[in-house]
Amino acid sequence: MTAAIEVRDLVKRYRKGKVNAVDGVTFDVEPGEFFALLGPNGAGKTTTISILTTTLSPTSGTVRIAGHDIVREASAVRHNVGIIFQNPSLDMNLTGEENVRFHAILYGLYPYRALYRLMPSAYRRQIGELAEMIGLGADVFKPVRRLSGGMQRKLEIIRGLMHHPRVLFLDEPTSGLDVASRRTLWQYIEDLRRHREITICLTTHQLIEAEDANRICILDHGRVAALGSPREVKAQLVHERLHIDAADRGALRRQLEQMKLAFIDEGHLVVSLDGRSAYEVIHAIKEPLTMLRTESPTLEDAYLRILASGDDA
């Protein structure tokens, strides 16, 4: 099956740039996958997504979206992608319906008519359905600026899906939203994924939003710092540790050395499990323990670690 997104050795250097904003990035996204591009500000996320959505040309490397080359077949790529921008892309002076109508015409779905009532009945039916789907109802005919931030975002997503794109790009979609709007927006995106076979490519610097992704790609200084499922990235980057102590700490130390386990003394012993399970290690220790705690790092720990190592570089 053709990959939904195929990126090979992508490099982007801006005209006046001294370093590459994107520096040899390679990854694939399978159809139907929820893929997250993660990284701090300036890591190259927005540059990458701009290239993937054909608004920026690459310096070198190749990118194919739904099998189409982004440089040679830009128009075909544009037909196959939907984009939710970081900044709101709705015309605030127009109604929700008018915003959707202009989108539909740009994508050749319907002919242009100056007034809603002159639009084909199929379009009017679709508007009714879409408005119901996001709980907007008759408010779809109100100027967009009177809608809540969360509702505006949903309207943008609905609009972005009108032309049935194979890949939906979400560029920091929850920036500027309050906690409640964020939650309902994510529930909504989750529902969409369940009901439509759509590939989602999300960029975010908020790790929590990427934890539900099938795979994540952490970018740092324009390079891939980690790539894989959240579990794999976690395993690659941070190892579980065991905090233990015994009445006879010296005996415990000797035993750990015999087992060839690395540890440090922090008032008690902190043991790196190094791929072994906690159970296996605890079971093998003969010395009676006075303290036992496992430290299971979160993905956030892994993420922070990458960011920290990037700063050192």
Add this chain to the structure above:
Amino acid sequence: MRELNVVMALAGRDLLKFFRDPGRMVAAVIFPFAMIFLLGGTLQLNLGKAAGFNFISFTFTGFLGMTLFQSTAQGLTSLMDDRQNDFAQEMFVSPVSRYSIVVGKILGETMVAIMQVLPMVIFAAILRVPLTATALLLLVPVALLSCFMGGAFGLLLLNTMSDSRNSNQIFNFVFLPQYFLAGLISPINNLPWYLEVVSLASPMRYVIDLARGVVFAGSADYKRVVLVSPVTNVAVLALLFAVFMIVGTALFVRRETNR
């Protein structure tokens, strides 16, 4: 057919946005009142006799040409500012030909500019600027040509400015000097040679002079006010429009794919 729908949609959107923006509507009424009645009127009272022509008609035609030209040109340059905002982002990622974006935007801004000058024409008629039926009819193609010229000029400008340059800077560097070089409110019949050269390079000069050629046609003031015949102005504008359009569109499309 699809691209035609897109052109109409883009143009329709500009017009709709204008009607939904009360600030711009009010400005379209207040601006001509201030310029023609207050500025033109006071100039006429104080300098009219000495100048030997009607200053109200002079300022009316000046502001008419300037508004048509500048409003369309600035509408086009906003395409760059808008890139990061509102619906324009959508437009650039949609599978729409860049040529359709250019044509749709010029047509839309042309309609907006014409809407903006309608109150100006009404004010002029109230202030007894001699507007014959023939002149009014001729002003329609003149207005369209002036707007297209402004659109092509704006398109060229759009490609020469960096993304960070804001519209205020463009106004100060590009439009403000043309007010004086194109004879917006002050006659430019006599200019030192170096200013004459710059004036001849100002597209606004031909737009304003063409409007004056039509409005002052047949009046005694014609010779004192109009610089060259309307036919010459039309020829120069048509030529400039063609050159600016071809170069501007080529640069725009190239810039769009080379970003």
